[in-house]
Amino acid sequence: xxxxxxxxxxxxxxxxxxxxxxxxxxxxxxxxxxxxxxxxxxxxxxxxxxxxxxxxxxxxxxxxxxxxxxxxxxxxxxxxxxxxxxxxxxxxxxxxxxxxxxxxxxxxxxxxxxxxxxxxxxxxxxxxxxxxxxxxxxxxxxxxxxxxxxxxxxxxxxxxxxxxxxxxxxxxxxxxxxxxxxxxxxxxxxxxxxxxxxxxxxxxxxxxxxxxxxxxxxxxxxxxxxxxxxxxxxxxxxxxxxxxxxxxxxxxxxxxxxxxxxxxxxxxxxxxxxxxxxxxxxxxxxxxxxxxxxxxxxxxxxxxxxxxxxxxxxxxxxxxxxxxxxxxxxxxxxxxxxxxxxxxxxxxxxxxxxxxxxxxxxxxxxxxxxxxxxxxxxxxxxxxxxxxxxxxxxxxxxx
Amino acid sequence: xxxxxxxxxxxxxxxxxxxxxxxxxxxxxxxxxxxxxxxxxxxxxxxxxxxxxxxxxxxxxxxxxxxxxxxxxxxxxxxxxxxxxxxxxxxxxxxxxxxxxxxxxxxxxxxxxxxxxxxxxxxxxxxxxxxxxxxxxxxxxxxxxxxxxxxxxxxxxxxxxxxxxxxxxxxxxxxxxxxxxxxxxxxxxxxxxxxxxxxxxxxxxxxxxxxxxxxxxxxxxxxxxxxxxxxxxxxxxxxxxxxxxxxxxxxxxxxxxxxxxxxxxxxxxxxxxxxxxxxxxxxxxxxxxxxxxxxxxxx
Ligand SMILES: Nc1ncnc2c1ncn2[C@@H]1O[C@H](COP(=O)(O)OP(=O)(O)OP(=O)(O)O)[C@@H](O)[C@H]1O
Ligand SMILES: [Mg+2]
Numbered sequence: 001x002x003x004x005x006x007x008x009x010x011x012x013x014x015x016x017x018x019x020x021x022x023x024x025x026x027x028x029x030x031x032x033x034x035x036x037x038x039x040x041x042x043x044x045x046x047x048x049x050x051x052x053x054x055x056x057x058x059x060x061x062x063x064x065x066x067x068x069x070x071x072x073x074x075x076x077x078x079x080x081x082x083x084x085x086x087x088x089x090x091x092x093x094x095x096x097x098x099x100x101x102x103x104x105x106x107x108x109x110x111x112x113x114x115x116x117x118x119x120x121x122x123x124x125x126x127x128x129x130x131x132x133x134x135x136x137x138x139x140x141x142x143x144x145x146x147x148x149x150x151x152x153x154x155x156x157x158x159x160x161x162x163x164x165x166x167x168x169x170x171x172x173x174x175x176x177x178x179x180x181x182x183x184x185x186x187x188x189x190x191x192x193x194x195x196x197x198x199x200x201x202x203x204x205x206x207x208x209x210x211x212x213x214x215x216x217x218x219x220x221x222x223x224x225x226x227x228x229x230x231x232x233x234x235x236x237x238x239x240x241x242x243x244x245x246x247x248x249x250x251x252x253x254x255x256x257x258x259x260x261x262x263x264x265x266x267x268x269x270x271x272x273x274x275x276x277x278x279x280x281x282x283x284x285x286x287x288x289x290x291x292x293x294x295x296x297x298x299x300x301x302x303x304x305x306x307x308x309x310x311x312x313x314x315x316x317x318x319x320x321x322x323x324x325x326x327x328x329x330x331x332x333x334x335x336x337x338x339x340x341x342x343x344x345x346x347x348x349x350x351x352x353x354x355x356x357x358x359x360x361x362x363x364x365x366x367x368x369x370x371x372x373x374x375x376x377x378x379x380x381x382x383x384x385x386x387x388x389x390x391x392x393x394x395x396x397x398x399x
Numbered sequence: 400x401x402x403x404x405x406x407x408x409x410x411x412x413x414x415x416x417x418x419x420x421x422x423x424x425x426x427x428x429x430x431x432x433x434x435x436x437x438x439x440x441x442x443x444x445x446x447x448x449x450x451x452x453x454x455x456x457x458x459x460x461x462x463x464x465x466x467x468x469x470x471x472x473x474x475x476x477x478x479x480x481x482x483x484x485x486x487x488x489x490x491x492x493x494x495x496x497x498x499x500x501x502x503x504x505x506x507x508x509x510x511x512x513x514x515x516x517x518x519x520x521x522x523x524x525x526x527x528x529x530x531x532x533x534x535x536x537x538x539x540x541x542x543x544x545x546x547x548x549x550x551x552x553x554x555x556x557x558x559x560x561x562x563x564x565x566x567x568x569x570x571x572x573x574x575x576x577x578x579x580x581x582x583x584x585x586x587x588x589x590x591x592x593x594x595x596x597x598x599x600x601x602x603x604x605x606x607x608x609x610x611x612x613x614x615x616x617x618x619x620x621x622x623x624x625x626x627x628x629x630x631x632x633x634x635x636x637x638x639x640x641x642x643x644x645x646x647x648x649x650x651x652x653x654x655x656x657x658x659x660x661x662x663x664x665x666x667x668x669x670x671x672x673x674x675x676x677x678x679x680x681x682x683x684x685x686x687x688x689x690x691x692x693x694x695x696x697x698x
Contacts, residue, residue, distance in 0.1 A: 077600055107602030118597030122615045122689075132601040134611075183601070 004091070005052035006219050007076060007187070012049040012085030014071055014243075017042030020083045033242045045071040046243045049085070053236075058213065058220045060230040062266075063240030069223045070115075072240065073191050076221065077110045078102060089187070107136050111180035115192040117172045119164040125151065125175050126160040132183035143182075150178040154208065170201035177205075181212070188220045195224065206232055227266060231255070231275045239263055252280035256390065271356075273391055278358060279351035281390050282371045282380035288312055289321055294342070295334035298326050308367060311343050316376025319343040320367060348372035351379050355387065362387055432559045443565045450511055450564050457503040465503070466490055473676070477683035486680075489672045498647065498669045505636055505646035506673060512568055512632045516576045517625060524583025524621075525609065534584065541577040549574055549638050557642055567644030574638075575631040582624025586617030622685035629677045633670055647673075 015023060015036075023031075023040045033044040046068050053059045063069050074080040075087055078094055087094040089109060097105055111132060112118075119128050126147050127134070133143035151157060154174040164172055173193060180188055194202045206229065213220065224230050230237050231251045238248035239262075247259040255275060258264040289309035291297035301309050307323040325342055348370045349358045362369055368381040457465055466487065474483040493502050527534040552573055556566045590613050598612045614621070640648025647666045654663030 079596060079600060103602045103604055105602075106600060110600075112597065112600040114593050114597055116593050118591075118593040120594060120598075120612060120616075131598075135598075135601050135603045135607055179601075189600075 005088075006055040006090055007051070007053040007221070008086075008088040009049050009051040009075070010086040010088070012046055012072075012075060012087065013083045014045035014068075014075070014080065015042050015083045016045050024084060044243050046075075046082075049245050051238060051245070051248070053219060053221065055219055056217045057235040058222055058233050060222045060224060060234035060237045061240060062224055062227065062230045062237055064225060066242075067240040068243040069225075069240055070191055071243075073189050073221060073223055076187070076189055077106050077112065107132065107183065109185055110187040110189055111183050111185040112189040112191070113173070113176045113180045113193040115195055117164070117169075117176045117196075119172060119175055119179075121164055123163075124160065125156065125162050125164065125167070128164065128175055129178045129182050131179055132185075136183070147178070147182055150182045151175075153181070153212075154178045170197050170205065173197060173205065174208075177209075181216070186219060188218045190220060190222045192223050192225070194229065195226070202229075209233065227270055228275075231270065239266065252276055256280070273356035273359065274354060276355050276390060277351065278349055278353045278355060278371055278382055279379070281355065281386045282351070282382045283368075283386065285310070285371070285378045285380050287368070287381060288378055292337060293334065294326055294330050294336055294338055297321060297338055298323070298330055298334070301326065306368070310346075310370045310378055310381075311338070312378050317348055317370055317372045317378045320346040320370070346370065349382060350374070355391070358382065359387065428555065428558065436559055440560055440565075443560070446568070447565050450507070450568065453511060454504055454507040457507050458500060462494060462499060466494075473680050476680050476687075478687060479683060482679055482683060486676055489676065493669050493672060496665055496669075498650075498666060501645070501647045501650065501666070502669055502673065505633075505648070505670070508564075508568070508571070508636070508639075508644060508646055509629065509632050509673070509677070512571045512575065513625070513629050515568070516572050516579055516628050516632070519572070520576045520579035520624070520628070521583050521621065524580045524624075525587065525614075527580065527584040528587035528613075537580070541580060544573055545577050549635065553638075553642055562643035564644060566642050567639040570642065571632050571635045571639050571644075574635045575628045578627035578631065579621070579624040582627070583617065583621050586620030586624075587613045589620065590616045619685060619689055622681065626678060626681050626685075629681065630674055633674045633677070636670060 013024065013027060014020075015027060017023070017040070020042060023036060023042045026036060026040070027044060027047065031039070031044075036042055036044050049072060051059075061069050061072060071080060075082055076089070076094075078087070078097075082095070089105075092105075094102075094105065120131065123131070126144060129151055130138075130143035130147035133146065148160065151160060154177055156171060156174050156178065159167065159171065159175075164175065167175065173196070176193070180190075194205050197205060209220075210233065220233075222230075222233055224233075234251055236248065237251055237254050239246050239254070241262050247254055247263050254263060255267050255270060255272060258267055287304045287306060287309040289297050289300050289311050290313070291300055297309075297311075301307070301321070301323055309321050311318045311321045321338075321343060325344070329336070329342055346365065346367060346369070347361060349361060349372070351371050351373055358369065362382060362384055368383040370378055371380040371382055373379050469490065470483050470487050473486050474480070477483070490502075493499060523537065527537050549570060553566070553570055556569050560566045560569070594616065595608060595612055598608050603611065636644070636646060637648040637651050640646065640652050647670050650666040651663050651670075653659065654666070
């Protein structure tokens, strides 16, 4: 049943130093990073990492400087070899690949974007973008054609013959991104790809990445030390501390249930109203009324906690029914069909809406807001207390 | 009495022992060179033939043709009319003062030495950059080559191969090759780690990394090494003339023994002129081939 993960990391350990194997027993016994360094001169890079990354998701790895993010991502394409552990990509054990197979694997399966861009300074923008194809031995006209298209996609048309040093940081990273996309690799590794850019360009690049991902559905491993960026991009987030994975999960899980104090400290300054969507805090849709007649509707409503319900028919959510109105109508004829006049309008909110954007509506009405998706079906209800709980919680922690 | 002697005088080995050691080593080497001298000489024959051919080419072609060819090469490398013009004037002056033939001999020697030094030095530098162990072995050898007085390593070379062009060439190369090796090694090691990592991440094999990334990016440094090598080869010309290398060095040597100041000065100046030509042209070429550095280069 469970989806086959595209990338799977099992019990990965990395120790830097002269004789890593010789200190592994100490590591397994639980020696800390500082302890290991003081006693043996070896640096613990990663300890017991277990990860599953699914096809098509943006998986964000987050942590402070020196927490091992770059070390971890470099294991995916074996720029760094693990001391112990297994790396499976699409079912293939990367450690089993020989030199030639590893080259092929890097050429076709993964591409990478670097923090300081990693462009070849002696090659033009066009040659840089087509570098991956050049390495594969693709003929010049073909690869230049393709590189030109990708350059256009990232908005750098006309810069083909420039050298990287003639471009701004943001433009250089677009070249880096185009180079990564040009090989059509399924997996994109991005090591702090946007960290060197100023905030405005950075958020532009994030938008562009999201837009591209909507079209391309790549599997992206994205590294950042910025939680806002992580929340914005990530389908899943993993948090590293001193080479250990302290928590992984959906963004809202991490925001709402930080596993350790470290994560809590990390997330406490986040503006939750901006980071969370309605979906993550809403209650299940219990106040649903699907009756045909007024009598039946009243019958259903009696079981509900509140004195109103959301009327849903084959066409989806229609509006809100009030007990008061129904009772009046039932005095005339309880057998009569529910009609338009009895249904009151109540603007629904989308499950994907950011909490901040629905605060006014929530405060404006005494009812719980119906949460309705694009197809019109009722997904949940959002109450003031829902909002107060998550937003209040964060302000209390921040204080 | 015995103790006193080692307190006041350094405890030396017996004179006789020392003489015995010297005799044995010298004898062994002499036997070796008698035994294998011809074989080793034969190995160098193709090189000698090439040297002679190249020298003849420069000497026997009409002077204006050689002058035209040199100027053409200078222009191709530097794309500068000013530099090319200065080269013509300098060479005309050299010819006018009667040093044309010797200059051509030296030029041919230096050209061959430089090409050989590059052909040997760059691969050695690459090997050093790829392996710390090779670096640890080669570096002290380079230190010895650069500090050992040239006369000392002339002795075994002359014992083995006699005097003439080939021993001269070997002496010049031993003296001049260290910079190109050192700077090739340094240049490759200084290549930005992330750029190299990027190449690896896209599946470049070692060959593609070396020729597509490392060497091109190390090129400015390697060029500086080549430049140094040329300068040192020119400086070695006078010493090499002591073992029979013809060219500008011989008149200088003659001037020293006979105290001909003007003759020495003129030939010395001709060497300087050659040095300046080599230096300016190779630098102009290096700069032109690094156009991607554009405005970033500091001159
Ligand atoms: N080649 C190496 N040799 C020894 N130690 C290393 C090496 N590479 C990384 N480390 C150590 O591993 C730890 C993690 O480094 P890493 O570069 O993965 O951190 P990071 O999370 O990417 O940090 P940053 O945000 O600064 O990039 C650090 O303590 C570092 O000292
Ligand atoms: Mg890093």
